[in-house]
Amino acid sequence: MPRPREEFDDLREFQFRDPEEVLEDDQMYTVYEIARRLQGVDPERELDVETENILLDWAIPWMLDHSDAFVFAEPDDENEPGYYGLK
Incomplete structure (x- = not known):
């Protein structure tokens, strides 16, 4: 259900980063690690x-x-995920 805009204190621009801004060029990552890096979440942190x-x-x-x-x-x-890295 939509909510009135004034209910939100913190409105930010919607931006996506390029892969080079998220990943190190000499590393390979699982999709789970990439997902965490995109959101700035520590890869070691336990998540539900x-x-x-x-x-x-x-x-x-x-x-x-x-x-x-x-x-x-x-x-x-x-039984494990594959790895992805920068081309």
Whole structure:
């Protein structure tokens, strides 16, 4: 349900960063790590499943939009996520 704009104290511009601003060029990351870096969340911090899913909801479309900037490496095990890095 929509809420009146005046109910919010902190309104900020909606901006996405480029992959080069989020990732180190000599590192490979799981999609979970990328999702956390996009939001400035410590990769070691424990998160509940719902929060992790929300972060992924933002990260996956961002990665698809910037897919030409990424390379992919297969996971070590089929039950683990793959790794992504800058091209």
